Amino acid sequence: MLLKDLFAVTMLLSIYGLLSATFFVAMDAVDVAFTEASVGAGISTLLLLVVISVTGRRERRVRHKPYAALFVVILTSMLLVFGTSDMPYFGSADAPIHNHVAPRYLNDSMQEINVPNIVTAVLASYRAFDTFGEVVVIFTAGIGVLALMSVSSKALSKSQPLNRPRGLYEQHLVIRIVAKTLFPFIFLFALYVQFHGDFGPGGGFQAGVIFAAAFILYAMLFGLDAATKVIKPAVIELLAALGVLLYGSVGIVTLLNGGNFFDYDYLLADPIAGQHLGILIIELGVGITVTCVMIMICFGFSLRRRAYEQKVAIRPKEGAV
Amino acid sequence: MIIAATLAIFCAMILAISRAFMGPTLYDRILAVNSLGTKTVLLIALLGFVMGRPEFLDIAIVYALINFISVIAVLRYSDSNQFKENSSENEPIGKER
Amino acid sequence: MDLVISISSGICLLLGSFICVSGSIGLLRFPDFYTRMHATSVTETSGVALILIGLMILSPDLLVFAKLVMILLLGLLIGPTTGHVLAKAAYHNGLKPKLTKSGNEQSSVPSSERGGDISKS
Amino acid sequence: MFIGLANTWVAILLMMIGLYIVIAQGNLIKKIIGLTLFQTSVFIFYISMAKVEGGTAPIFSSDISIYSNPLPHALILTAIVVGISTTALALSLIVRIKEAYGTIEEEEIQGLDEEQD
Numbered sequence: 001m002l003l004k005d006l007f008a009v010t011m012l013l014s015i016y017g018l019l020s021a022t023f024f025v026a027m028d029a030v031d032v033a034f035t036e037a038s039v040g041a042g043i044s045t046l047l048l049l050v051v052i053s054v055t056g057r058r059e060r061r062v063r064h065k066p067y068a069a070l071f072v073v074i075l076t077s078m079l080l081v082f083g084t085s086d087m088p089y090f091g092s093a094d095a096p097i098h099n100h101v102a103p104r105y106l107n108d109s110m111q112e113i114n115v116p117n118i119v120t121a122v123l124a125s126y127r128a129f130d131t132f133g134e135v136v137v138i139f140t141a142g143i144g145v146l147a148l149m150s151v152s153s154k155a156l157s158k159s160q161p162l163n164r165p166r167g168l169y170e171q172h173l174v175i176r177i178v179a180k181t182l183f184p185f186i187f188l189f190a191l192y193v194q195f196h197g198d199f200g201p202g203g204g205f206q207a208g209v210i211f212a213a214a215f216i217l218y219a220m221l222f223g224l225d226a227a228t229k230v231i232k233p234a235v236i237e238l239l240a241a242l243g244v245l246l247y248g249s250v251g252i253v254t255l256l257n258g259g260n261f262f263d264y265d266y267l268l269a270d271p272i273a274g275q276h277l278g279i280l281i282i283e284l285g286v287g288i289t290v291t292c293v294m295i296m297i298c299f300g301f302s303l304r305r306r307a308y309e310q311k312v313a314i315r316p317k318e319g320a321v
Numbered sequence: 322m323i324i325a326a327t328l329a330i331f332c333a334m335i336l337a338i339s340r341a342f343m344g345p346t347l348y349d350r351i352l353a354v355n356s357l358g359t360k361t362v363l364l365i366a367l368l369g370f371v372m373g374r375p376e377f378l379d380i381a382i383v384y385a386l387i388n389f390i391s392v393i394a395v396l397r398y399s400d401s402n403q404f405k406e407n408s409s410e411n412e413p414i415g416k417e418r
Numbered sequence: 419m420d421l422v423i424s425i426s427s428g429i430c431l432l433l434g435s436f437i438c439v440s441g442s443i444g445l446l447r448f449p450d451f452y453t454r455m456h457a458t459s460v461t462e463t464s465g466v467a468l469i470l471i472g473l474m475i476l477s478p479d480l481l482v483f484a485k486l487v488m489i490l491l492l493g494l495l496i497g498p499t500t501g502h503v504l505a506k507a508a509y510h511n512g513l514k515p516k517l518t519k520s521g522n523e524q525s526s527v528p529s530s531e532r533g534g535d536i537s538k539s
Numbered sequence: 540m541f542i543g544l545a546n547t548w549v550a551i552l553l554m555m556i557g558l559y560i561v562i563a564q565g566n567l568i569k570k571i572i573g574l575t576l577f578q579t580s581v582f583i584f585y586i587s588m589a590k591v592e593g594g595t596a597p598i599f600s601s602d603i604s605i606y607s608n609p610l611p612h613a614l615i616l617t618a619i620v621v622g623i624s625t626t627a628l629a630l631s632l633i634v635r636i637k638e639a640y641g642t643i644e645e646e647e648i649q650g651l652d653e654e655q656d
Contacts, residue, residue, distance in 0.1 A: 006568055007399075011350040013572055014391060015341055018354075018361050018384075020579055025365050028596040028607040029586045030377045033365075035619045036582070037380060041358070042387040044575065044623050049398040051630045052568065055637045069562035077555040081548060089543025091592035093605075098591065102608045106597070116599040118606065122613040134617040141624035148631040175393065178499045185492075186386055193379065200598060201379055205620045210383065217390050220397045290620060297627045304634055322428035323476075326469060329435030333442035340445050340454070348451050348508040355500050356445060356458045360438065362489060363469050370473060374595055378485035385492040392500045396507045 007057050010048045017041040030201040031119045034193075038209040043294060046216065050301040054308055113275045115198045123203065124279040128262035131282070132247055135289050139244050142293035146237070149300035151307045179221050186214040194287050198276070204283035208290025215291075216298045224302050233299060236292045243289030247282050254278075327367045334360045351395050358388030427475040434468030437461045450516035451508060459501030466493045546587040553580035565645040567633045571626060578622050585611040 017040025024033035088095035109121040123131055190210040197203030219227035251261045259266030264278030334357055341353035362384045369375040444457025470490045477483045553576060560573025589611040597609035633643055640648050 005347075006566070007347060008344065008350055009569065009572060011341060011354050011395075013575065014354055015338060015357055016576075016579070018358060020583060021380075021384075022361055022364060022368075023583065024586055025368055025377070025380060027586045027590045028372075028594060029589065029612045029615070030380060030596045030598070032582070032586060032612050032615050032619065034380050034383060035616050037383050038387055039619050039623045040579070041384075042391050044626060045391050046394045047623075047627055047630055048568070048572075049394055051634055053398045054634055055568065055643045066559075066563045069559055072562065073555045073559045076558065077551055080551045080554075084544050084547045084551070087544060087547055088588075090546045090587060091590050092543070093591050095588070097588050097611070098608055102610055105609055106606055110599055118597040118599060118609040119612045119616065122609050123616065127613060131617055134621050137621050138624045141621075141628045144628045145631045148628075148635055175499055175503050178495060179393075182386075182389070182495070189382060189386070193383075196379075201377055201596075203616075205616060206383075209620070210386070213387065213390050217393060220393055293624060297624070297631075301627075301631070301634070304631075308634075308638065322424070322431050323473075326431040326435040326472070329439050330469075333435075333438045336439075336442035336446045346451055346508075346513060348504060348513060349454065352451070352455055352458060352504060353445065355504070356442070356462060359462050359466060359493065359497065360442075362493070363438070363466060366470065366473055366486070366489065370476060372595065374600075375473075375477065375482045377596065378482060378489065381489050382485065382492065385489055385496060389492075389496045389500065392504070396503055399507065399511070 005057060006052050007049075010045060010052060013048070014041050014045040017044065031117070031203065031206075034201045034206045035209070038206060038213065042213050043209060043216075043298075046298065047301065050298070050305055054305050112271075113279075114272050115276070115279060117198055117200060117203075119201075120197050120203055120279065120283075124282050125262075125264060125275055128251070128264075128278075128282060131286070132251070132262070135244055135247055135286055138293050139240060139289055142240055142296050145297045145300050149304045151303045176221055179217060183214060183218070186210065186217075190214065194283065195280075197283055198279065204286030205290055208287045209294060211287070211291040212294030212298070215295050219299065219302065224299065224306065228299070231295070233296070236295050236299070240289050240292035240296060243285045243287070243292065245285075246288070247285035250278055250281050250285075323367055323370050327364065327371055330360050330364045330367060334364065347399060351392065351399075354395075355388065355392050358384060358391075362388070423475055427472040430468050430472030430475065434465045434470075434472060437465035437468065441465060451513060452505065452515045455501060455505055459497060463494065463497045466490070466497065547584065550580045550584035550587070553577075553583065567636065567643040567645065568630075571629050571633070574629070575622075575626060578618075582615050582619065585615050 017036060021033045021036040021040060024030075024036055088097075105118055105122050105126065109115065109118050109126075113121045113125050115121045115125075190207045193202035193210060194204060194207035197207070215227065215231065218230065250264075250267070254263050254266050255261055257266040262278070262282075264275045265271040267274035267278050337353050337357040337360060341350050341357065344350060362381045365381045365384065366375075366378055369377050369381075438461065441458050441461025444461070445454050448454045448457055467490060470486050470493070474483055474486045474490075477486060557573045557575075557577030557580060560576065561570050564570055564573065589608040591605060591607050594605040594607040595603055597606040597612065636648065637643050640651055642648060642651075
């Protein structure tokens with residue numbers, strides 16, 4: 001990481017995301033690879049790019065002395081390597097991790113839940129409460145970004161022309177047409193990922209990110225104004241909250257039916273059907289929340305960037321410190 | 322034969338990564354990332370067949386889509402003023418200093 | 419029949435991977451951005467198509483086949499598009515191709531003006 | 540005999556690179572990238588622990604008996620999405636810092652703070 005150009009660093013980070021997702025495929029973690037593919041290579045690159053376009057591409061010359069940091073890092077790594085001497089070897093079947101709850105998940109989930117994708121079963125049924133917490137964290141992060149990035153509509157004068165080069169969406173006819181033909185397939189594929197998560201890799205998290213990526217693509221190609229016309233920011237915020245509410249209300253319903261929180265056996269008369277319904281609904285909730293939070297984050301950044309550019313255009317001295 | 326193809330794609334990926342490291346311009350890096358993404362799609366498809374469970378090709382489809390989106394994103398934001406390429410990337414840090 | 423399948427898929431896979439590797443060598447070795455892009459985007463389309471066809475021949479069931487067709491279609495649609503857009507963006511933002519000596523003098527017009535002319539037309 | 544621990548060491552190496560970037564680099568965006576590396580090293584560590592020799596992906600199929608451990612997959616899957624959300628939060632803080640100070644270099648921010656005092 002000696003590169004001074006943050007843009008190049010972002011590109012390399014995107015490559016890193018691609019490679020780590022390939023590693024996850026090789027390690028049998030198809031669901032994780034799915035998520036990492038859409039998040040690590042897609043959304044995080046995009047966010048970093050937006051931020052770099054605000055903060056400037058070049059890193060200033062640094063005068064730090066890295067020796068203290070190097071000392072800390074080498075000391076920590078030696079301690080960690082020393083600690084690994086007790087670790088089970090790679091791939092050994094009798095490692096402690098494979099002995100506690102994992103056999104139950106692997107052996108009994110077909111009888112108890114009847115969902116072929118065991119990761120989905122663990123995520124959405126056995127550890128539903130945990131996942132609920134994660135969804136709330138995502139939602140909270142979305143609210144935080146919204147609070148930090150929100151721009152008052154007065155500050156954003158839409159009529160004022162910007163003296164920046166015309167955007168991609170005005171220049172490139174070819175890419176607009178190709179993207180237009182792609183949109184239906186992306187949405188169809190996202191729906192497939194959402195509802196096929198029980199049987200193959202996929203689920204609410206991945207589908208949410210793909211949906212969001214499609215909307216962000218639209219915003220990039222046709223401009224933010226067109227995108228906010230398609231899906232209003234207020235609607236997105238409402239939907240993000242509704243997704244969490246949908247997830248939580250499943251737990252409340254199971255409580256009212258006499259079971260534990262998120263015990264889907266009590267959702268319907270037939271426990272297996274109840275499990276299926278519960279997983280379907282909470283995956284839907286997760287998908288809605290993740291989609292809306294990701295769109296919210298990206299729109300927030302883009303709006304802020306535009307407001308910042310306008311401010312810089314009005315008062316160029318102040319902006320370019 | 323599949324394994325041979327996998328290894329070949331792997332070598333191609335290594336070449337693409339070295340181009341992404343070397344640069345020298347921004348667009349070379351974008352090109353390398355794009356080409357690497359395409360190769361990753363192929364690698365995942367091939368790996369599915371090597372491991373004997375080819376039903377996980379969904380990941381490869383996601384890759385193809387996300388690759389497209391990220392290239393568009395890079396170009397979209399490289400169009401803004403701060404990213405203007407002045408003949409070479411390696412010239413001294415911007416004029417505002 | 420088995421032999422035919424394995425031989426035909428093997429030929430496709432070998433050809434495809436050869437093309438991909440040669441494209442990557444081009445990406446690494448060619449002198450400037452435009453030639454590199456030429457190398458990758460030309461070879462990538464055909465290499466991807468060949469490898470995916472090779473896998474299609476091997477595919478055990480219809481779903482896998484359909485997914486491979488989907489990937490192939492996406493690749494054929496997306497690859498040339500990104501190549502086109504990349505080249506256009508690079509040209510508009512003033513990246514000059516490396517030309518011979520006589521050509522170099524011709525392209526000494528400030529690139530922003532040229533970009534402006536092109537986008538107007 | 541220690542080749543079986545190589546995956547752990549790779550994770551440690553990545554983690555230490557991330558830690559070094561977080562400590563030593565002054566640029567806030569680079570710090571975020573260091574945090575991302577750190578995070579991903581943890582993901583790699585978990586996922587490589589879940590792998591069982593000869594196992595396949597934990598998606599039930601009637602003719603397969605050995606699966607990798609699904610629990611770390613479920614944990615990491617959510618962690619990735621949570622990670623990107625928190626990264627987005629950090630990035631939005633960086634944008635605010637840039638707007639307030641005009642720079643995202645740690646030393647310059649400190650210098651500006653001291654000037655004000």
